[in-house]
Amino acid sequence: MNDEREYTIRLHPAAPEKPAYGAPCNRCGVCCAAEPCPIGRLLFARRRGQCPALDWDGSTYACALIVAPERHLTWLPKGLRHIAARVFARSISAGKGCDSADEVVTGNGPGNN
Numbered sequence: 001m002n003d004e005r006e007y008t009i010r011l012h013p014a015a016p017e018k019p020a021y022g023a024p025c026n027r028c029g030v031c032c033a034a035e036p037c038p039i040g041r042l043l044f045a046r047r048r049g050q051c052p053a054l055d056w057d058g059s060t061y062a063c064a065l066i067v068a069p070e071r072h073l074t075w076l077p078k079g080l081r082h083i084a085a086r087v088f089a090r091s092i093s094a095g096k097g098c099d100s101a102d103e104v105v106t107g108n109g110p111g112n113n
Contacts, residue, residue: 009033029061031100
């Protein structure tokens with residue numbers, strides 16, 4: 001969501017720092033907290049704001065559509081869950097590197113109280 005405007009996203013304080021654009025993904029959650037991916041836009045009818053599938057596991061963020069698709073796709077037969085997860089992972093290039101050009105500012109500056 002790199003469109004020259006400022007906005008605030010909220011992430012768990014223990015979340016890893018956002019890696020540089022193109023660096024290996026560390027599951028920091030910034031991209032999904034800023035906006036849903038194309039699949040999330042279709043499934044959740046949402047263009048802005050945190051994706052409902054963003055899932056905190058205690059140390060990093062993950063896409064619930066990949067790790068537990070049945071949470072959001074309750075109609076999905078059990079035998080198709082692994083296929084759906086692979087399709088979703090491929091659609092967002094999971095594990096291919098950071099694709100968020102967003103700049104992250106942390107601290108207690110204006111608007112960050």
